[in-house]
Amino acid sequence: MRDLGVGFRYLLKGQRWVARHGRQYGFGLVPGLITLVLYLAALVALAVWGEDFVGWATPFADDWSSPWIGLFRGFLTAVLFALGLLLAVLTFTAVTLLIGQPFYESLSERVDRDVSPDGTAPESGLPLWRELWISARDSLRVLARALVWAVLLFALGFIPVVGQTVVPVLGFFVTGFFLTEELAAVALQRRDVDLRARLALFRTRKTLIWGFGTPLGLAFLVPFVAVFLMPGAVAGATLLARELLGEEISEGDGADDADAADGGDGAGASQASGRPGATNR
Numbered sequence: 001m002r003d004l005g006v007g008f009r010y011l012l013k014g015q016r017w018v019a020r021h022g023r024q025y026g027f028g029l030v031p032g033l034i035t036l037v038l039y040l041a042a043l044v045a046l047a048v049w050g051e052d053f054v055g056w057a058t059p060f061a062d063d064w065s066s067p068w069i070g071l072f073r074g075f076l077t078a079v080l081f082a083l084g085l086l087l088a089v090l091t092f093t094a095v096t097l098l099i100g101q102p103f104y105e106s107l108s109e110r111v112d113r114d115v116s117p118d119g120t121a122p123e124s125g126l127p128l129w130r131e132l133w134i135s136a137r138d139s140l141r142v143l144a145r146a147l148v149w150a151v152l153l154f155a156l157g158f159i160p161v162v163g164q165t166v167v168p169v170l171g172f173f174v175t176g177f178f179l180t181e182e183l184a185a186v187a188l189q190r191r192d193v194d195l196r197a198r199l200a201l202f203r204t205r206k207t208l209i210w211g212f213g214t215p216l217g218l219a220f221l222v223p224f225v226a227v228f229l230m231p232g233a234v235a236g237a238t239l240l241a242r243e244l245l246g247e248e249i250s251e252g253d254g255a256d257d258a259d260a261a262d263g264g265d266g267a268g269a270s271q272a273s274g275r276p277g278a279t280n281r
Contacts, residue, residue, distance in 0.1 A: 008241065014206025014236020015229070017111060024107050031100025035067050036227050038095075039088045046084045051077045059175025090146060092226055093138035098232075101186075104234045108186045111238040117250045124190045133188065138185060138195045145177045176213030177202065179220070183213075183237035184244075191245070201244055212240055217261055 018025040054076045061069050097104060102201040109172035123130060153171050181202060188198050202209050216233055220226040242249050 003208035005210035006243075007208040007213075007217060007240065010240045011212050011216055011233070011236045012020060013239055014234070015232035017114070017235045017239075018107075018232045019192045021110070024235075025231050026101050028100070028107050028234065029227065031096050031103050032227035032230045033093060034099055035096040036191055039092065041203045043081075043084060043088065046081055048106065050080050050091060053228055054080060076213075089220075090150075092178055092220075093142065093230075094231060096140060096226075097186065098132065098135055100230075104186050104231075105131070105190070107231060107234055108190070111235045112187065112242070114247045115239065115242065117248050122190065122191045134189060135185070138189075139182065139278065141195055142178055142181055146174070147180075172211050172214050172217055174216040176210050176215075177206070178213075179217050180209045180213035180237065180240070183233050184241045185232055187238040187241035189242075190273060193245075205244060208240070210244070213234065244280060 018028065033133070042100075049115060051073065054073050058073060058076065061072055064072070109121040109123070113119050126134075150171075155169055155177065156167045159167070181198060185195075185198065193201070219229060
């Protein structure tokens with residue numbers, strides 16, 4: 001359970017790192033702002049034309065009497081907007097990371113160089129288009145897994161008492177796990193650790209991942225907060241990736257956390273000799 005606190009401290013350290021590097025923070029805000037504008041435009045369009053779309057999609061209800069046709073189509077319009085909002089929440093991080101790949105790649109490399117004892121950062125050596133393709137492909141795979149969990153938790157939500165207490169808590173932990181995977185992928189892809197290996201690595205330190213991702217997922221529920229926390233989240237996830245792979249963190253940006261993590265399950269130290277799951281693309 002000690003890893004929960006370690007993960008949360010990495011989240012805070014990421015926010016402190018970007019606070020000390022104002023230019024990196026400013027650049028890191030750009031992708032989130034672009035994604036926010038695009039999503040707001042899409043949701044406004046859905047709110048304006050959603051009713052027309054529902055009317056077009058349900059011609060069989062044209063002859064229904066009032067008030068049933070209004071209630072039916074009004075309900076479907078509300079459901080359509082709710083689904084659009086849910087999809088926006090589920091995909092915001094992935095789309096922001098995809099749009100901001102060059103921004104976050106640069107930020108993550110800067111963090112690596114800052115905390116590396118020799119001042120170097122791993123490089124993928126891949127062209128930008130290849131990195132974007134890998135990021136998009138992996139994001140779709142992660143989203144598919146997250147949707148499976150969402151359907152399962154939705155079904156469990158109908159169980160009396162458990163569905164209103166335990167299931168929402170499980171939902172936040174599942175969200176935190178996949179959110180952390182998306183963020184840490186920026187640093188781990190540069191180390192040539194593929195999605196399957198990343199997920200396997202994360203499962204060895206689930207409490208560490210939950211400590212980082214669950215509070216971040218809760219914060220992301222507040223409108224617009226995700227935009228301002230994203231740069232620090234990428235920085236913190238880079239520190240977390242180094243911890244998972246047993247890479248040394250110097251200059252006080254996480255060394256105390258690495259020491260604390262040694263009291264956990266010890267997985268970080270066991271990986272110090274190499275990069276687990278590295279594969280050639």
